[in-house]
Amino acid sequence: MSLAFGTRKGTGSPAPAAPSTQHLLRRKRRREAARTLAFLSPWLIGFSVFFLYPLISTIYFSLTKYNGFGAPTFSGLKNWDYVFNDLPAFWQGLRNTLWLVVIMVSLRVVFGLGIGLLITKVKTGVGFFRTVFYLPYLAPPVAATVAFAFLLNPGTGPVNHLLGELGLPQPGWFSDPTWSKPALTLLAMWGIGDLMVIFMASLLDVPKEQYEAAELDGAGPFQRFRYVTLPNISPIIMFSVVTGVIQTMQYYTQAIVAGKVAGGIAGNSGQQFEPGYPQGSTWTLPQMVYNLGFQRFNYGAACVVALVLFVISMAVTSILLRRKSGFMASDD
């Protein structure tokens, strides 16, 4: 390296000189940098292979026409134009996905916190209730969705039968575009076990002295919750919201299974099947990515939708973390 450098400079081979302090310092810094890089390398490799490379590939493919055969050909912004202007299902999918992000995530967090609070207050049979509320989370999503589609069947399901007996309205659930997303939300709330466990752990971790001090100051149950519990568990709430948003942006299995079962599509007679039954109300962007990419083999358009999902996820997460100072406990 030094020889090449010297040759390029045209000065011939320099005489070996004692290393200067600056040179030693530089070498030390370089060694430190190499050491740091070595320690970081597992993450760097993982980040490059599993995030950076797919991200760059997705951006690249979104600018190409590619159906899986031959080489991709550059097509500029044609895929973006197609998705935003000529694919009405995209906007419907975006609306549905955002609905689920706002409503489903909020209700899951509130419900998970509520169940966690209830269980921490229970004096006897805590283990039983904990197990009962956690078990549904372990149910495979397909089986759980099929079971819900059966229970909520508007014609033969026991839920509507019971509602009818009580003289209450009988919604169409998965068969009614107004009720299909609320039905999916119910399903998500049934499998609340993951959030319940996290909230329980965080609630049990709130220092007892703070409650005692608040009580001495005359704080009632609501004030204790508002000024003691909430500030202590706010990082957990934030974590639940952020992971909930990211998970919901990938919402696929339950929506497609519910649409298929309620829509009466067996899908084995060569029949064309477009997910989203009824009337596109359960059609989410992740389904669109699969549909465009692996059923229509329009990889470019699929990459556009994937990038839209990525940008929304990043934006929502960044805003939430910035506004609430990340996962740090609140000073309230």
Added chain:
Amino acid sequence: MHSTTSRRGRRTIAAITGSAVLALLATACTGSNDAGGNDDSASGKDVTITFWHGWSQDNEVKAINDNIAAFEKAHPNIHVKAVANIADDKVNQALRAGGDDAPDVVSSFTTNNVGMFCSTKSFADLKPFLDKSGIDTARTFPSAMLSYTQFQGNQCSLPLLGDAYGLYYNKKAFADAGITAPPKTFSEFAADAVKLTVNDGDSYKQLGFMPLYHGYESTTEHFLGQYGPTYFNADGKSAIATDPKVAQMLTWQKSMVDKLGGYAKLDKYRSTFGEEFSAKNPFHTGQVAMAIDGEWRTTSLAENKPDFDWATAPFPVPDDQADSWGRGYQTGTIIGIASGSKKQAAAWELVKYLTTDTDAVVNFANAIHNVPSTFDALNSPKLVSDPNFKTFLDIAKHPQSGTTPASVNGGGYIVSLQNLGYDYESGKQGDLAAGLAATAKEIDAAIAQAK
């Protein structure tokens, strides 16, 4: 110091990005494999080919395996490794991935993807093979079947048995309602459907016919088979907004929905139906008195033995096309050769045997009760056929029976039309002309995008 760090940082980012782009370009430039027609199988060399198909039920798998065994007996040096229960998604992905485990011969249950198979050249053009073997396709295969196995002159697949759609009716319900013969026109059909409907509060004891597009085989393309529409103009643009037959069909279907109780009531009743391919099918259980379905239902009904007599007939036709009664929608299983296969000569021998050998076609049709896909097999005395099954053989032979044309993006246009159907039947879309125009635009954009 800061500037050195940021310069170094920029270099690092540039290096990572450069490597990623290089890696990306390297992986992106993987085209399809070279095709290989000469595998020396003709000179007697042992060759093993892989055949992917979608049949999964025991009797179906046995039937195709029997056919393969007969083929291997006739071609001792060609061995076939059959893989069952493969859907089109997997086929498409495997053909793109290529490699030694990719199939040489592929069959698909749906004809909708033929346009994609042909236009992407994932299936080899069979014309050279057909010419070499001296097979005149027009004299061998019924025209509708020949139509759905090619795309823009590229005969990249061949029919391997077919499906025809007709009317199934409950003879007991007909007798109870005083109906003496199956309807032939849509006005007769509507009158019969109303007569056969027995209301039960906000539900039904028996429904004459389930017209909703989610009512199993009551799909837009099956109904349109009775009209003979033009899906695409000569310039390749969607014709659904300009061919009045499409609007007529959608209007007719909506009128059926309204006559039989309205969308909400029908959809709630539909949710009580059991699985389509089971003994709980609403026609088997007597929940509906008439149904549009394929010829395979004759076997299911014979096996499940419902507690009523039933019969089949061609599905009714529009009143102004009464003379076309006897026609029906046709589709079927198709078979082709992967263009990436290096054993195409052996693969062709299998495809030729399965699709054109009369005994092979007849035996297979008898075993799985599908419509034979060659003229010789349709007219073969060995074909087992009762009057109910014969209805479908006649529909298959009818000159006005039709199918949906192949498209460059597969069945995307059918899905778009079906989505409009859902919106129109439910009342979400009230302006049919506007809906058709928007759907035609959507279809054209999707096709332009895929070209």
